[in-house]
């Protein structure tokens with residue numbers, strides 16, 4: 001009997017298949033009316049070194065993105081394996097989540113989460129609408145200094161679960 005290697009492309013199957021792509025976890029943050037906000041984001045990737053461009057996708061239903069977009073500035077915070085609670089907190093909508101993290105002070109007023117593996121301060125370069133998401137391109141304006149970088153390991157997301165490099 002001939003075996004089928006094809007699966008239907010429905011949302012559930014696609015989510016299951018894409019869950020086999022392991023990645024780090026970031027929090028995209030911004031400061032809206034002096035209040036830090038943000039959301040957990042797995043879809044971050046680098047686009048270009050010269051000029052320095054990065055990208056992520058955000059759901060059209062995101063509550064925090066419209067405010068961050070309006071400032072045309074955001075920070076990408078790359079989480080360490082000790083920061084799963086921060087990922088969980090920012091994976092929910094609502095204003096309370098910003099009270100659950102320590103924010104680092106930055107002269108420009110950006111929202112930077114303390115003790116991450118690294119951060120990138122970005123200006124909004126462009127935004128494109130695709131399906132149920134916006135694809136956002138950011139231009140890196142500042143980045144974490146070498147002595148910021150915690151030597152820890154990344155928080156990893158794989159098959160719908162958090163993992164670390166040891167597991």
Ligand SMILES: Cc1cc2nc3c(=O)[nH]c(=O)nc-3n(C[C@H](O)[C@H](O)[C@H](O)COP(=O)(O)O)c2cc1C
Nearest residue numbers: 039040041042043057058059062063064091092093
């Ligand atoms: C591990 C993980 C990865 C996520 N990655 C993304 C992502 O890449 N883009 C996105 O829009 N939402 C992503 N989310 C979902 C958002 O974090 C979640 O919808 C959050 O509630 C959005 O907050 P907001 O509505 O306040 O913006 C992810 C959630 C988790 C747990």
